[in-house]
Amino acid sequence: MAMAALRREGRRFVPLVSSPNPVNAIRSTLAPTEEQVGLGVRSISTQIVRNRMKSVRNIQKITKAMKMVAASKLRAIQVRAENSRGLWQPFTALLGDTPSVSVKKNVIVTISSDKGLCGGINSTSVKISRALYRLNAGPDTETKYVILGEKAKAQLIRDSKKDISLTMTELQKNFLNYTQVSVIADDILKNVEFDALRIVFNKFQSVVSFLPTTATVLSPEIVERESEAGGKIGSLDSYEIEGGETKSEVLQNLAEFQFSCVMFNAVLENACSEQGARMSAMDSSSRNAGDMLDRLTLTYNRTRQASITTELIEIISGASALTG
Amino acid sequence: MFRQVASRILTRPTTTYSAAAAIRRPFSTEVADTTSGDEAFVEAWKKVVPNIDPPKTPSQFMHPRPPTPSTLPTKLTVNFVLPYASELSQKEVDMVIVPATTGQMGILPGHVPTIAELKPGLLSVHEGNDIKKYFISSGFAFIHPNSYADILAVEAVPLDRVDPAQVQKGLNEFTQKLSSATTDSEKAEAQIGVDVHSALNFALTG
Numbered sequence: 001m002a003m004a005a006l007r008r009e010g011r012r013f014v015p016l017v018s019s020p021n022p023v024n025a026i027r028s029t030l031a032p033t034e035e036q037v038g039l040g041v042r043s044i045s046t047q048i049v050r051n052r053m054k055s056v057r058n059i060q061k062i063t064k065a066m067k068m069v070a071a072s073k074l075r076a077i078q079v080r081a082e083n084s085r086g087l088w089q090p091f092t093a094l095l096g097d098t099p100s101v102s103v104k105k106n107v108i109v110t111i112s113s114d115k116g117l118c119g120g121i122n123s124t125s126v127k128i129s130r131a132l133y134r135l136n137a138g139p140d141t142e143t144k145y146v147i148l149g150e151k152a153k154a155q156l157i158r159d160s161k162k163d164i165s166l167t168m169t170e171l172q173k174n175f176l177n178y179t180q181v182s183v184i185a186d187d188i189l190k191n192v193e194f195d196a197l198r199i200v201f202n203k204f205q206s207v208v209s210f211l212p213t214t215a216t217v218l219s220p221e222i223v224e225r226e227s228e229a230g231g232k233i234g235s236l237d238s239y240e241i242e243g244g245e246t247k248s249e250v251l252q253n254l255a256e257f258q259f260s261c262v263m264f265n266a267v268l269e270n271a272c273s274e275q276g277a278r279m280s281a282m283d284s285s286s287r288n289a290g291d292m293l294d295r296l297t298l299t300y301n302r303t304r305q306a307s308i309t310t311e312l313i314e315i316i317s318g319a320s321a322l323t324g
Numbered sequence: 325m326f327r328q329v330a331s332r333i334l335t336r337p338t339t340t341y342s343a344a345a346a347i348r349r350p351f352s353t354e355v356a357d358t359t360s361g362d363e364a365f366v367e368a369w370k371k372v373v374p375n376i377d378p379p380k381t382p383s384q385f386m387h388p389r390p391p392t393p394s395t396l397p398t399k400l401t402v403n404f405v406l407p408y409a410s411e412l413s414q415k416e417v418d419m420v421i422v423p424a425t426t427g428q429m430g431i432l433p434g435h436v437p438t439i440a441e442l443k444p445g446l447l448s449v450h451e452g453n454d455i456k457k458y459f460i461s462s463g464f465a466f467i468h469p470n471s472y473a474d475i476l477a478v479e480a481v482p483l484d485r486v487d488p489a490q491v492q493k494g495l496n497e498f499t500q501k502l503s504s505a506t507t508d509s510e511k512a513e514a515q516i517g518v519d520v521h522s523a524l525n526f527a528l529t530g
Contacts, residue, residue, distance in 0.1 A: 086410035089386055090403060090474030094439070094466045097383035100365035131373040178407035178478065203380065212379040238469070243425035243441030250441060257464060261476070262382075264407055 046307075049300045053293060060289035066117070067282035074207070074275035080176075081204055081268040088215070088265050091258045094239075095223065096232040099216050103195035106136045106143040107165070109188065109263075111201040111270045112152035114169055119277035121202045121210060121270070122151035128212045129156070129200045133163070136198075146188055148267070165192050172271060178264055185260040195222050197259060201266040202273035208280050210273035215266060217259045220251035387414075392470045396434040402449065404458075404475045411458070411480065412449065419450040420473060422465045423523075431465075431473050438467040444520045446483065446527040447475065457483040459527055461520070488528050495521035 110129040112122040129145065129152070136143050144165040147153045153167045168184060188197075197217040202210040218226065224247075227236035244250040362381055369378040399416035421430045423445025442463045449456045463477035498517030505511040 080408065083409050084407055085385075086403065086405035086413060087407055087476065088382060090405065090464075090466055090476055092382045092386055093389055093468065093472070093474065097362060097381050099362050099381050100368060127376060128379050131369070131376055135368060135372045200379070203385070212377075213381065213385075214379045215382050235469075239437040239439050239466075241439050242429070250439065253441060254439065254464065257476070261407070 046300055046303050049296060049303065053296045053300065056289050056293050056296060060286050060293065063282045063286040063289060067279055067286060070275045070279040070282060074272065074279055077176075077268065077272045077275060078204070081265075081272040084265045084268050087261045088258075091261065095218070095236065095258070097216065098196075098218065098226070098232050099198070099214055101196055101216065101218065101222070101226065102136070102141075103218075103222055104141050105193055105195040106132075106141060107146055107188075107192050107194040107197050108132050108143065109146045109197055109199045110148065110152045110156070111199065111266055112147070112149035113270070113274040114150040114172060116151060117278060117281060118274050119281040121273050121277045122149070123155065124210075124212050125200050125202060125270075126152050126155045128214065130160075132198055132200065132214065133160070144192065144194075146192060148184070171267065176267060176271060178260075181264040181267055182260040185256070185263045189256060189259065195219050199262060199266050201270040203269045204272040204276060207276040210277065213266075213269075215262050217255065217262055220248055220255045223251055223255065224248065389468070389472060390470055397471045398433060399471075400431060400433045400435075401472045402475065403472070404447075404449075404477070404480075406477055406480055415449075415451075417449050417451040420475070421446070421448045421450075422475060423447060423460065424465070429465075431467055433471040435467045435471070435473075437469045438465075440465045440467075442475075442477065444523040446523075447477075447480070457527075459483050459486060459524055483527060486524060486528060488525075491521055491524045491528060495525055 108129050110125050112125050116122070133143050133145075143163065145156055145160060145163050146165060147156060147167040148169075148171055150169045153164075153169065156164060166188060168187070171184075174180060196219065199215045199217065201213055201215075203213040205211050223233065223236070227233050241247050241250050244253065362383070365381070366378045400419065402412050402415050402417050402420055403410070404412035404415075419430055419432050421428055422440065423429075423443055424440040425443045426440075428445070429440060442460060442465055444461055445459070447458045447460050449458075458480045459482075460475075460477040461479040463475065465476070466474040468474070495518065498514050498521055502511065502514035502518055505514050
């Protein structure tokens, strides 16, 4: 009991002992209470930085969550995209690859995503589509757009509204399967007149890279014309055709089936690229948010320390001024 | 630099070129960048839009197919693809029988190049004594001059996974629907059902 009391007393006396001017030391501890009115004005407020830090932290949480979601979606869709890669190869082997064919009615089928925050994949497909439009422009040719997905629609509607003949959105609301895609393909075939369909999509290569690609599907008349004229698909003439009454009927079926198959692969590849691009975009934005948070924390601590230092300087200089 | 060193270490002086090529091959990926695709297209593209790289075209992603051999190959190379899977990929077999709309068609190596439409029916793949049977819905078959056969189907199931009782039940159901159908579209739907089920039934029993 007595010891504790002594210790308390001792503590009270420590400042007196340690400080060279015991009386002033006591006074200076009292001084801030008198000056508190003006304190907020002189010291720097950390409230703004703290709010900023909080919001950056929240953004980082969101982007991290979006990255996780994209990663899990990517894994599911990547397997299906890779499995569907066999589907278009027989057509390319049979009908060849004819991006340079010149025909009257070109239709550019731009495949994009419905949602943003996925890097540059949509603007890439739009850029490629515009370039294809310019490439096929001519006095007696006519080029139209068919747009799949909200984002390409928003970009293309600005300058080529009159050339858009069909738009479809909310492709990925339901599970993408062959039936759904063939219904879409059927819709396009019914509503749009074409000699050549040029499908623009992003082929998935890896999580961080995608390749803008254009696949060409020719109408049965053009296939016949080209195969008679020789050239790239000249070998088609040597094939015997089984089934159907006439050759053109089979070619019609073939072209429609080709379009649905190529579309199916294109839609899956594009969806896969979208998730991959979103994943890497969200990854880099969470990293950026982390960097920003580090910088803000540094600023915050520096400001806090500066205000403490200022206060100390005030106290000490005030004390020394009194003794001075 | 490392590659040069590696090839110098790994190759014998006599077989420098071929060995280096053999070593390098495993590193090449699926995408063969050596083929620049359609040259006319790339030329035209560079003239109109010089600041964007030309897009890729499907032929750049394809495995190259061999040219037509001068002698008859002993095996048929089959690709059998579905939208959700590649059932057979570059598989060498003796014969396939496909259900063309004109009737069952057997394909052997050296078959005449053909494009055939397929109807619902039995696809059998013969490989030695081993016969694998699938029931396919519809599609196309391409037979190329280089003894490659591509079979595309929308849906296919191995025949041993089909339940005969369900097939019989479905057949009865659709026959009944066909007789009671009033509109044209109903009739067509029922007819398709009857056709598919009877083909399935035939494949199971026959």
